[in-house]
Amino acid sequence: MAHPTPPLPFPTRASDAHKGDFGSVLLIGGSRGMAGSIALSSMAALKTGSGLVSAAVPDRCLETVASFHPGIMTLPLPDTDDGQFASSATLPSTQSLNAVGCGPGMRTGAGSLRIVEALLQQNDCMRLMDADAINLLSEHQLLDRPALPRDQSTLVLTPHPGELARLTGVSAGDRPGQIAAAKTLVEKHGLTIVVKGGPTVVVGLESAADNRNVIEHVNNSGNPGMATAGSGDVLTGIITSLLGQGLSPWDAARLGVFVHGLAGDAAAAKHSQPGMTCAELLQSLPDVIHSL
Numbered sequence: 001m002a003h004p005t006p007p008l009p010f011p012t013r014a015s016d017a018h019k020g021d022f023g024s025v026l027l028i029g030g031s032r033g034m035a036g037s038i039a040l041s042s043m044a045a046l047k048t049g050s051g052l053v054s055a056a057v058p059d060r061c062l063e064t065v066a067s068f069h070p071g072i073m074t075l076p077l078p079d080t081d082d083g084q085f086a087s088s089a090t091l092p093s094t095q096s097l098n099a100v101g102c103g104p105g106m107r108t109g110a111g112s113l114r115i116v117e118a119l120l121q122q123n124d125c126m127r128l129m130d131a132d133a134i135n136l137l138s139e140h141q142l143l144d145r146p147a148l149p150r151d152q153s154t155l156v157l158t159p160h161p162g163e164l165a166r167l168t169g170v171s172a173g174d175r176p177g178q179i180a181a182a183k184t185l186v187e188k189h190g191l192t193i194v195v196k197g198g199p200t201v202v203v204g205l206e207s208a209a210d211n212r213n214v215i216e217h218v219n220n221s222g223n224p225g226m227a228t229a230g231s232g233d234v235l236t237g238i239i240t241s242l243l244g245q246g247l248s249p250w251d252a253a254r255l256g257v258f259v260h261g262l263a264g265d266a267a268a269a270k271h272s273q274p275g276m277t278c279a280e281l282l283q284s285l286p287d288v289i290h291s292l
């Protein structure tokens with residue numbers, strides 16, 4: 001069956017390419033009880049072409065996350081007795097990384113806050129913040145701090161309407177108001193925001209340099225079967241992977257939500273909307289990339 005047109009082509013591979021050409025990405029998150037979230041993001045990054053995928057997780061979640069896929073490398077960070085990042089946890093060096101995705105399942109304790117604060121300073125690295133990383137931006141008003149680097153054009157946020165309501169104060173039910181509030185944030189900080197939903201809308205800047213024209217892109221794939229736990233965690237891995245492969249935040253976000261939605265459509269076609277889960281969404285990724 002013909003599918004909607006992608007906003008841009010999926011990256012292709014030269015015959016002499018090696019894994020270093022496709023990006024080294026780090027996913028940060030998880031906690032005891034929510035180890036699956038960051039494992040989903042990491043597997044989605046692998047399945048959308050990242051050359052190397054590492055997951056930085058609370059120490060006691062390491063075996064769980066590592067056991068989901070042998071291709072995931074794991075990095076243990078100090079944790080608390082209840083299995084979230086301890087206040088002694090620090091952001092791993094981003095020097096050899098092409099992109100970092102942070103937030104799924106992370107919870108919002110002192111260690112998570114420290115990591116998100118440090119990541120906000122790293123504007124020379126492509127970054128994505130989702131879920132609890134966004135909740136920390138909201139809770140501590142991190143985007144309003146004077147120490148925030150002015151240029152955040154390398155940052156992508158992927159809030160669902162509840163997370164965006166916390167960030168902007170505009171209720172989750174007011175979709176036009178939420179998109180308008182997202183545009184204000186984009187204009188102020190130069191970042192890219194993926195306003196999730198049916199349909200997902202990507203809001204960004206026409207040019208990351210001095211042109212501050214805010215633009216939006218409405219995604220044309222996906223279905224309500226994707227309203228299931230973990231489907232946003234998969235999106236985090238896809239967009240982080242594309243950022244790591246050298247796509248701009250605007251392109252990575254638009255292509256990422258398109259591929260994610262297409263995988264959701266393939267999973268629903270095979271398993272039904274109520275019957276599909278994040279696992280089938282993940283499994284559908286290779287086939288839909290093949291079809292592009």
Ligand SMILES: NC(=O)C1=CN([C@@H]2O[C@H](COP(=O)(O)OP(=O)(O)OC[C@H]3O[C@@H](n4cnc5c(N)ncnc54)[C@H](OP(=O)(O)O)[C@@H]3O)[C@@H](O)[C@H]2O)[C@@H](O)CC1
Pocket residue numbers: 033034035036037038103104105106107131132160161162163172197229230232233
């Ligand atoms: N397997 C795992 O480990 C998984 C771990 N996960 C991790 O769980 C953590 C909590 O994340 P979360 O998204 O589940 O909860 P939360 O941030 O409180 O948001 C819910 C609130 O927002 C509101 N809301 C309104 N509109 C909405 C909308 N369209 N979509 C969604 N919500 C909407 C909603 O309103 P209501 O439903 O009451 O109308 C409610 O008030 C986070 O770390 C995440 O990564 C998950 O990824 C699942 C798989």
Ligand SMILES: Nc1ncnc2c1ncn2[C@@H]1O[C@H](COP(=O)(O)OP(=O)(O)O)[C@@H](O)[C@H]1O
Pocket residue numbers: 131159160196197198199200222223224225226227228229230231232233234235
């Ligand atoms: N009705 C819908 N139509 C299309 N996509 C949807 C719908 N509901 C949810 N989604 C998609 O599913 C994902 C849900 O993300 P999120 O709420 O963060 O999930 P989780 O945190 O459980 O992984 C988003 O990408 C969103 O766009």
Ligand SMILES: [Mg+2]
Pocket residue numbers: 130131160232233
């Ligand atoms: Mg989520």
